[in-house]
Amino acid sequence: MELRQLQYFVKVARKQHVTQAAEELHVAQSAVSRQIHQLEEELGVSLFVQKGRNLQLTPVGKLFLHRAEAVLTELERAVIEVREFLDPEAGEIRIGFPHSLGIYLLPTVVAHFREKHPNVKFRLRQGTYNSLIRDVKNGEIDLAFISPFPDQHEHVSGELLLREEMFAILPQGHVLAEYQSIRLEQLRDESFVMFSEEYSLRNIVLEACAKAGFVPRIGFEGEETDTIRGLVAAGMGVSLLPEMALTEISQLQPAKVRVTDPQVTRSVGLIHRSGEKLPLVAEVFQQFLLEFFCYNQ
Structure with a gap:
């Protein structure tokens, strides 16, 4: 064979x-x-x-x-371990991430890390919550950014990095667009633009709406934050997105409004396979991330 x-x-x-x-x-x-x-x-x-x-x-x-x-x-x-033994600074990090963290967070931390480790290579894999856990469990990637962070899991473990606020996004001409903050209940009668069922942000929005006492009426569904944001800006409905997904300025720009009742957040963590030592270069990157987020909080 x-x-x-x-x-x-x-x-x-x-x-x-x-x-x-x-x-x-x-x-x-x-x-x-x-x-x-x-x-x-x-x-x-x-x-x-x-x-x-x-x-x-x-x-x-x-x-x-x-x-x-x-x-x-x-x-x-x-093969990676042999290469790292010969030159730890020339290793490769296999890391997964959800789309919502690939807009700002991932490029930022990779850029900072490569300032000190310019020869380290990255192999990136975008995925959903379940696919990222599966890829870490199967050893296809070393680390993964994930949201929400799983407090307990049979096959993966890790560290909570941050909690991020989620904002309501509305068409620019919406009656609530100029408000500093709103109660989520004020969007009860709106059509929502939601993520597809396999995306964890969908569940966060559904749970927040349940706390506010209503089930959102879903008018459109999408798979990327850019799609959600564009549909809302085009007047197709309202939604909730994490702050990092709203940093990029585009031609179709929705209004961003803070939600105070209930406040909506998501947890972001870093996971790896339980009970297994990371490759040396991935271990260095993991430690860098823990220090980076501790310093920037």
Whole structure:
């Protein structure tokens, strides 16, 4: 069994398509098919079945995928450790983040860190709350910014970095747009622009509205803060966004109003896999972040 076979198998399993896998691997489709066929012959099982134009893992294929991913992850970590041993300042940090923290927070801390560690590389992965926890648990990333911060979790642990205030955003011509602050209950009859169900900010808004005594009427849904902000600015409804998501100035700019009853906040933390030592360079970055947020609070 060759390493290349495992790499090709995992890529095909993720894409569910040989042609797409070959394009990402920058090899011929026939080469991928041949490696998969040889792997199946060696194992004596079928790893895929054809379903329409796509390939679907067989039950034994799903089992093998789990083990193959673990092998490739451990191999990747071993390569990183060797490189760090030779030159700790030339290592790579694999870090995940939600979109709302990629606008301001992530670029800021990476820029500050690279002032002292200019040769360190970053591999960034954007994801939702559940996908970030899964990627940390599976060892696909070393660290992840996450919101809300999970106080207890079976597979990940970490540190709370900050609590961030969330503001109501309204169209510029809204009757409440010029107010210094409002009660959330004042938006009871408005149409809300909300995040999709897999995004944690949606639950924060729903819980805040429940505290204010109403269920928001959802008119539009989106997956990125820029989309939410743009729809509100265009008059499609109202919403709540964290302060960091409102730092960028754009042509479509909603009004930003403080919410005092109830005050709405979100927790932001940094997580890693429980019970496992971080790569040296990731450990240095983790310590930098704890000091950075302690100093800036």
